[in-house]
Amino acid sequence: MRVRMLAAAAVAVLTMAGTASCGGSADDSGAVTLKLGFYAAAGDKADTTMRELVKEFTAANPSIKVQLEVAPYVKFFERLRTQIAGGQAPQVWLSDGVLVQEFAARGALADLTDRVKAVNAADYSGIELNKDAQGRVYGFPQGAQTPVLFYNKKMFAEAKVAEPTADWTYEDLAAAAKKLTKDTNGDGKPDTYGFRAYSPGFTESWWPIIKAFGGDIVTDGNRKVVVDSPQSTAALDWMLGAMGKDGFAPDYVTTEAMGKGVVHTLFATGRVAMSYGIYARTLPAVSAGVDFGVAPLPKGPAGRGNVAIVNSWVVSKAASQAQADAAWKWITFFSGEGPQRRWAELGEAIPINKKVATTALPADRGKAFLESLDEATDLGTNAVWSEYTEALAKRMNEALSGSTPVATALQTGQKEAQEVIDRFYAGQTQ
């Protein structure tokens, strides 16, 4: 008797646990239901602002019902990959710019090329950077990131070093960084450094430096790896010098040990006076109360090497026509002046609405970011971006840690990254 009661109770509780939490998505009124996914930390300003914007959007479009799916960045994409495999992805979601082509190449995204043709491309940044090798567009810009040179004003003033200008070269950067490197406790080792050269986030490290020195990473529609060049060697040698014989940047081990997410605390905590950083790096610097400025990246033999990541709204290929139309309505709403201005207030990304970008960014920082964005190339995005950059970064890190000669690392890195790309595109033409 007791067993039967136990079993009955268990079944009842299991049923309750299931039904209590199953939200019904059917809508009898015929309205379009749109699942919208984006990444943000719970309760963060970005989370709150996005929810407010969605409310505004649904108020203006009563026939569209929006269901939000929010998760922090890493968890969002972890879940999304399974959802795509299981045919349960949101109909519209915010994608990291570097992942758009990965999703598109696996048939998960709707082609937005024709829809994008209907908008005035001159009003928005990043549309060109989002095109694939065939000129198709799978994502519409949401916000842009591009690295510039962050500098700590207080440390410059204390060291009596002139602040960076748009004319700075890599020699100027090195000269200033040496003066800013200090051994404050007299133990023979620097406690503050002039510059942060290496970062596990290569967008703010070796990628733009190689380009500035005249090298390149991928060409030919981002399908041919060309990193093994004398220019790349010169760039990595400069970085190794900064972390080694010139001693004005913390070495590989110190920086790597901090981890990708924490490396920017080197600047925010005043351990380095200068660092390359994307727009979002202003957030930790502001939170930590650093008095800082930004300047364009210094010029190398081939220019500044500006690159950009354009985070974008993408539409699921599995969305119905009505859902895709509703998703596009949301995208155009978000790209409008009002929402873009609200988003710019968060300080997370450069607005992609050019009109807003020229007025909404902080006066002392906006120019450097906008000029950098204008000159930027994409970050070598293709269908296997995550895999090939991982293969390449592994060898680059070996070179920058000194464990492998630069020439060997570049040669091996190029070969392995190319193999990844070839494996995916085998048999495909441009």
Next chain:
Amino acid sequence: MRKTVSYVLVLAGAVVMLLPFAAALGNSLKSFAQYIQVPPVWIPDPVQWDNYAEVWRRTPFGLYLVNSLVIAVLAVAGNVLTSAMVGHALARMRLPGKQTLLTMALGTMMLPTVITIVPNFLLFRSLGWLDSLLPLIVPYWLATPIGIFLMRQTFLGIPQDFEEAAGLDGANPWQVFWRIHLPLAKPALATLAVFTFTTSWKAVLEPTIYLTSPENYTLPVGVLSLKGQFVGNDQLVTAAAMMSLLPMLVVFVLAQRYFVRGTMSAGLKG
């Protein structure tokens, strides 16, 4: 003298084990600027008690706690009952191919969760269970390999005499299981309960994949939902993690006796 040395060693070990906990506690009471300070400060100044309140303001933390408790309690009940039943059958009943069945069950332990997550996702989708607590509970009601193994080993260790005596008194196989063998397996059941509770309580991957509505989040998913992309909110994540530890500590303290005994006895009989 030998006792003193032992105590000193144990104390030193305890300090080493408690150090990360103390560091986490300290970090949970820091501001962001203090959190990222290098070299790190051990004692927060000022102490940010508000980090704990901020977690509750930002998230329905109480709901996460309830969800985790519901899942963990039902998972424990299901796993303990069904694993005991399967383990008993494999240990004490005449069953053709039972060794093969055991090997197959144990073989599934070799498959990492990431391999099975997509097929499971598809299965739960077809059952309409996504974004509900069911995918995190029901599998425990189908017995788990570790539970089957643990209970089988335990039942193998019970002398045959009990079974024979019960048989002479007219007990059927179910009565032997329920009235004789199960009470004798209490330490192993408690061990399995603790294992199941901790596994369910700290699970991250499956709840992240299956649950999309914040009101269904479990504690670990809720804690991680505080993690920002650019400003990590690490002090808030740490505060939330400290709070989520408390129920686990309570369970462990209450069941510690069984936990240790069961672990020691699990591998005695092959």
